[in-house]
Amino acid sequence: MGFRESLSEEDKEVWEALLNESKRQNQGLELIPSENFVSRAVLQALGSVFTNKYSEGYPHKRYYGGNEFVDAVESLAIERAKKLFGAEHVNVQPYSGSPANIEVYFALLNFGDKVMGMNLSQGGHLTHGHKVNFSGRAYNFVQYGVDRETELIDYDEVRKLALKEKPKLILSGATAYPREIDFKAFSEIAEEAGAMSMADISHIAGLVVGGVHKSPFPFTDIVTTTTHKTLRGPRGAMIMCKEKFAQAIDRAVFPGMQGGPHNHVTAAKAVAFSEALKPEFKDYAAQIVKNAKALAEGLMEEGLRLVSGGTDNHLILIDLTKKGVSGKEAEAALDKAGITVNKNMIPYDTRSPFDPSGIRLGTPALTTRGMKEGEMKEVAELIGRAISGVNDEAMLAKIKGDVRELSSQFPLYDWY
Numbered sequence: 001m002g003f004r005e006s007l008s009e010e011d012k013e014v015w016e017a018l019l020n021e022s023k024r025q026n027q028g029l030e031l032i033p034s035e036n037f038v039s040r041a042v043l044q045a046l047g048s049v050f051t052n053k054y055s056e057g058y059p060h061k062r063y064y065g066g067n068e069f070v071d072a073v074e075s076l077a078i079e080r081a082k083k084l085f086g087a088e089h090v091n092v093q094p095y096s097g098s099p100a101n102i103e104v105y106f107a108l109l110n111f112g113d114k115v116m117g118m119n120l121s122q123g124g125h126l127t128h129g130h131k132v133n134f135s136g137r138a139y140n141f142v143q144y145g146v147d148r149e150t151e152l153i154d155y156d157e158v159r160k161l162a163l164k165e166k167p168k169l170i171l172s173g174a175t176a177y178p179r180e181i182d183f184k185a186f187s188e189i190a191e192e193a194g195a196m197s198m199a200d201i202s203h204i205a206g207l208v209v210g211g212v213h214k215s216p217f218p219f220t221d222i223v224t225t226t227t228h229k230t231l232r233g234p235r236g237a238m239i240m241c242k243e244k245f246a247q248a249i250d251r252a253v254f255p256g257m258q259g260g261p262h263n264h265v266t267a268a269k270a271v272a273f274s275e276a277l278k279p280e281f282k283d284y285a286a287q288i289v290k291n292a293k294a295l296a297e298g299l300m301e302e303g304l305r306l307v308s309g310g311t312d313n314h315l316i317l318i319d320l321t322k323k324g325v326s327g328k329e330a331e332a333a334l335d336k337a338g339i340t341v342n343k344n345m346i347p348y349d350t351r352s353p354f355d356p357s358g359i360r361l362g363t364p365a366l367t368t369r370g371m372k373e374g375e376m377k378e379v380a381e382l383i384g385r386a387i388s389g390v391n392d393e394a395m396l397a398k399i400k401g402d403v404r405e406l407s408s409q410f411p412l413y414d415w416y
């Protein structure tokens with residue numbers, strides 16, 4: 001029995017949505033920097049019978065019978081992740097990046113403890129202490145940002161804040177920062193301030209594995225990452241840490257926060273890690289950065305201002321202020337043209353998060369499709385055109401045609 005046949009016959013409504021989504025992914029240009037396209041092998045593991053199994057606990061220490069093969073697959077995921085990052089201890093059970101971060105706080109802190117993290121409005125993540133998030137409600141976060149002039153993290157300022165505030169944990173890592181983060185500097189500051197160091201490498205894990213971004217290992221105490229961004233695995237996350245934190249982390253994940261692990265996702269993580277261990281993955285990671293640099297240059301040639309003047313990684317933040325267009329308008333116009341990006345705050349934004357001054361884009365997904373620097377120049381030109389005519393429906397439709405033409409040269413999934 002083919003999986004396709006059973007879904008298309010048994011649930012026509014879901015099947016239709018699935019077909020439409022597949023078509024959307026195939027025909028458009030995916031530039032959301034936190035998205036990617038997994039391999040067929042990863043998809044197959046995700047859509048597997050491992051979803052049927054309960055296995056609370058850890059390999060060979062479960063609260064349910066019948067876990068021989070779940071143990072095998074979880075152990076594979078752990079061993080492969082250790083090898084990929086050079087981590088001492090790995091927990092592959094976190095459901096996603098946000099719960100993984102909360103689990104770390106729950107493992108190492110008491111409610112109300114002081115933590116330092118990057119401000120959401122300047123590049124940090126919601127779970128790094130934003131007031132609407134559990135992290136900001138349960139813990140006392142003090143936040144750092146970027147320098148107003150350079151739009152870069154000022155490590156002297158971070159150090160000063162750390163020594164003044166004496167937090168128990170210092171968190172580095174970002175969700176909208178186009179430059180390399182100096183994890184060594186962060187861990188030295190943490191050591192000097194008597195704090196534990198934590199790095200959230202959700203966005204850049206694939207670049208770290210590929211050797212095109214500095215690694216937070218071996219000096220950082222705890223490292224979290226999603227598995228579905230540049231790492232190109234299934235939607236999920238993991239926590240890596242020094243051996244001395246292993247027990248606290250494992251207990252915080254289960255039974256502290258979660259119940260049964262999502263074994264189909266664990267299986268898919270194992271598959272993705274084996275793909276990332278292959279030499280070709282290094283080429284992929286290097287190409288992500290080359291593409292981002294080419295795209296950045298092209299966008300600047302289109303007269304667009306980039307936050308910090310460019311990029312070192314997979315991500316670009318465009319400041320639209322001078323174009324007289326808001327992030328929301330640009331996102332909507334680009335959507336009509338088949339180009340998917342997300343609106344985003346820029347540092348020291350004077351507009352609201354619902355309609356900020358910027359858009360955020362990145363190259364991991366298009367790089368997976370096989371696009372290179374030449375195509376990035378074309379993409380930059382298409383974006384420039386769309387932004388200069390956000391209300392010109394005819395032109396946006398014309399760009400959509402060009403987008404479809406370009407994307408058709410880089411076929412994605414071909415079995416739907």
Ligand SMILES: *Cc1c(COP(=O)(O)O)cnc(C)c1O
Pocket residue numbers: 034096097098099101124125127173174175200201202203226236237
């Ligand atoms: C994406 C991201 C997360 C959250 O991951 P989810 O899987 O969406 O919960 C956490 N931290 C950073 C830095 C991220 O970029």
